[in-house]
Amino acid sequence: MRNKRMFYVLMAIVLVVPSFLVTANLNDHVEAAEVATGEYASKDEVVYATLSPNGERQEVYVVNVFDVVEEGNIVDYGMYSNLKNLTDLSEIKQEEDKIELTLPEDKFYYQGNLDNAALPWDITISYLLDGNEIEPTELAGKDGNVEIKIETSANENVDPIFFENYLLQISLNLEPEIFDNIETEGGVIANAGKNKQVTFTVMPEQAGDLAVKADAVDFELQAMEIAAVPQSMSIDAPDIDEMTGEMNSLTNAIGEISNGVGELNTGVSDLNSGVASLRDGSGQYLNGISEINGSSSGLIDASVAIDEGLAQINSSLSESSSEMDLSALKELPNGLSQLAEGLRQTADGLTKLNENYTAAYSSLDEAMVAIPEYEITKEEIEALKTSDADSEVVEKLLETYEATRKAKGTYTATKEAFEAVNPTLTEVSTSVTEMANSMDTMATDITTSLEGMNVADSIEELQAGLATLSSNYKTFHAGLVSYTDGVGQLSSSYNEIHSGIVELSGGTDELESGVDELDDGTDTLYQSTKDMPEEMQEEIDQMIADFDKSDFDAVSFVSAENEKVNSVQFVIKTESIEKQEQESNEEEEEEEPKGFWARLLNLFKN
Template sequence: MSARNRRRSTIIGVSGLSLAVAGVVAPGAFAAETVDGDVKVSNTETVQIQTDASGKVDTKRVYDQLVLIGKGKVDISNPVSTSGLRNLDGFGGFDVRDGKVRVKTSVDGTKKYRSVSTFTKQLPIDVKATYTLDGKKIEPGDVVGKSGELEVRYVITNTTGTTEDVTYKNGTGAEVSAPERVVVPMVASMTTVLPSSFTKVQTDGANAAGDGRGGTQLSFTMTLIPPIGKATAEIGYKAQVKDAVIPAASISALPVDPLQNTSFATAASGYSGGAETGQDLTAGATQIDTNVLKLRDGASDLVDGIIQLRDGADKLSKGLQDDAAPGAKKLAKGAGDLDAGAKKLSGGTGDLSDGATKLKKGAGQLSDGTDKLSAGANKLNKGASDLSDGLKTAAAGGPALLEGVAQLKAGAQSVDAGLVKLSAATTAGGTTFKNTFANSVDGAITAFVDGFAPSLNGALDNLNALVQASSATPTEKATFAGNVAGTKTGLKNGLKSAMDGNLAPPLKSGVNNGVDQLTGGVAGGVGTPTSTIPDGNGGQGPSLRNGVAQLIGGLTKLEGKGGELADGLKKLSTGAGQLKDGTGDLSKGAGDLDAGAGALSKGTGDLKAGTEKLDAGAGALKDGTGKLSDGASKLSDGLGTAASGSGQLAEGLDTAAESAPALPEGAERLSKEGTSQLVQRGDATAVDFGKRYALLEAGAKRAASAQPYGSPEGATALTAYKYEIAGESGEDSANLKRGIAAIALLAMAGAVATIRRRRILG
């Protein structure tokens, strides 16, 4: 080795040793981090990844930049990757200990420290690229020079997911926890330029523009933030190619805080609002379901009351038909018989008066019959006394009978009024309940749509903002903005229409059917009173109010004839008293006649006077028994009508009792199939949106510490990942061929030179 070469080797060796020594520090710990004065510290870690055309990683480097701005002194430690660490601002090394670079300096303005080293952490993004030509999968290198339809697909996956317990609230406001996959929220964009030989380009939602040289520039945006987006995005394009190449592509990825980033905060707020709306919907539906169950319980009580009323009506009908009506008929027959006897008695007293006159003329002939007359008079006196006492008792019971009829009529009228109120209240309540429930469902759906729409609008606004910030033409931007505005309206209207068409109808139908069953059962049982009594031959049909009306009608007739009955009983009682007095006189006269025939003339005169009184009493008795007969007949007719009406009442209550169980059954079905389902859907909505927001919160916490190596304490930390996906153009193969040819030429030249040297030497 020449002296010159040895000297150069020595210089290089010393320089390399100096660089190596510069990266080593003496043992000992760094001092505590301090910043004296007004100095702001920011640290940026930018990771650059080189891959082949399929996405396989070739190299990973991290570029670290520490910026100090202000005036003062700093003594800080910056975590870095120490593998292959190099200073990008000069040839000097760093003061490194435990994976940290110590920076101790004075600042007056701005100072920057830049380094590059090998990235040793796990990459947060995985990239895979596949290629098909005319529908057949092909390796990237084999695409070069081919023609046909080329499809390129990129699959970009956020690989930072870890399983964590996230906490959120359900529809009742109670906190629940569940293990969920939480990622570091990442947004990414990919750009590539297709050469002019790529025609008929089709993309998956990319922004496309010319590159000014005949090519097509594509830009894709990816939101790798569940639940706003998906952890994996698949993008790509198709094109007709000729003499094809594989264009290179570049992907930039950044961790973001979705709760603070303006592009995603609207969606996060929408999830929070959706969770609150779900809780409100659950609370409202729970209240409605509680009221429906109360309605069911009330309907059950109503069923019990109707059954008790039916049983009472059955007893009333049986009493009227089995006891009262037959008794009234017997009373009418007895009154008729009494009236017939009174008529005969009236005729007999006239004959008795005539006989007394004759007796006065022929008193001598009377002596033989005085014993018989005295015995008959005693019996007649006793019968008249019994008749008088019985009629007094009957007359005394008349007012009580009339009072009972009046009370029975008042009770029947109260029942009819209650039935009218029951029917009206049920119908009005059903209508009010259906309207209230329908308004509640419509209000809940409107609140849900209004709460969810902002999140959709926010996402569309974010997309529009990205388009407006892109390199699209003004016309394309204006067109996209118009489409976004129309999409907002269409999404909101579509959501409202879907919920109105799928959720509201079954809920409202369930409520309407249940309430209609309630009002129909009451209306069918109560009915409307008729003016005629069913005749059993196709006449008016039975109903609850019809039976009550028939009962009231019969009692009214009986009540109208009660005065006549009482008056007749009173007169009959008076006539019976007079009859008793007359028979007493007859008995006395007969005794006198038996005691002394000498007083016959006077006795027969008294007899004549007595028979005249008897005739008057018999006439009064005749009038009373006639009225009693008429009253008893009317009482029999009235009780017959009442018995018929009570039968109608019993039949109507039977019908009501049969229909009544449908009321609580309908309310129970409404709860199970309607309101309880609404409670479940409200709870599901609250859980879904609550979980989404909780995932964003958990992701935001991970984003705060997403820098791979970390920054000095108190510094502003920024991170970015840059993926460079290599293309395929065939130049490497051409260079290899040229290299082989050059080696061959050199070999040939060497051989020629050897041959010439041998010739010269030979």
């Protein structure tokens, strides 16, 4: 039996040793032969990185993928600390950053580890438990409201081409047994099997400030996955013809509003000028009526003196006509003439006053009629307040609008009193003129009577005439007193009217200023919006250009000397956060690995 076993061993040695010799001989022959230069169509790089739960870089390695179209020697570049052939057992030679490969015609993979390699993004991850920041190692197994914050930004020490052209997709898998009431801003929550997956997307050239909140029980977290790929999709320009058409309609409407406000501004300017003229004329009228009212007391005193004089003469004639001294009577015609002249001056003043009043009232009426009758609704006021017009100007305009409406309402209510002033002044002026004429007639008659009168024969007739004159003059004096009272009331009342006109003038002046500012504002608004459709198209084109990375040409992450780079992708994972398992005290016995000869001998054991 033993001889039989030895026979099998010798037979195995005879069979195996020649194969080793043949293999060694072939390897020596291959190494001795000259290998031709190979060619590859493209190269892909997949960068794998491992981060701590806080986002600190731990390990980075690159899997290089060649699409070989002609076998032979190929040179690649990269400052790798360790190399691993992932395709076959052929040797990879490295001299500093130069890697020499002998590749067959097919796909070829090899891995290179990078020490101290920086990623294009700075990634910071922080954790809060019930609002308080906590280390991830301390968070494992805890209960409470958990917030995970992820911040991404450009790493200034790395070629910015990746940050400018790559988008980041960050995914978190949350187990329903641990997490509930999941909330996020800017992220998308979706079902991924039994778990909830929260996905964030950070566009090229953008920093990320991301967060997810949830209620956690016995906290643990699977590894976060971060993928970075080129934003290579082409973006088609949207059809905005309908929108630009509406914008054109809007800008045309704004232009019409601007033109309308311009016309309003012109009308308000004319209104303000008219009201200013009315204010000036009203001031002159007020001064005139005040002067007349001031002279009324002197006119009344003179009339009282005449009335007393006539009464005294009449009394004297009645008591002793024979002894009466008629020298004072000769002065009566002169006094009557002076009174008549004073009455004519008063009538002239009233006529001039009436002319000034008529002109002032005409201006006032024209200005008041020019104020539009329409009312601005609350909806229109709210729309004006929420427009782009200056809010301060709008408030002034609304205040002036209210003051103008109030002034027009007051004017409408008192218009009848205004219209009654002209006929009253005309009637009073006519009456005063008639009284002056009567005074002249009396003076002439008295003078004529005194020149041709025989005192002895006509004293009774004179006495009767003077008695009639004294009686009639009392009626005239009563009318004169009523006239002066009316002038006094007119002067007092018109003072309030004039104050209202002055206030109206101030309001229209503010209105003109406000409408002028509004005109400037609407014109500025029109000028700034008339080109809005074209500007909108330019903004959309610029936005598309910013996000359209379809013309991006990939470059190597490892070395600028690498050529024919088809794509570079980043696959980044964080370490998971897990509770510490209790260490087992049982030591597993490790089976000692068996060598070739031991395995060979086992073949022959029973």
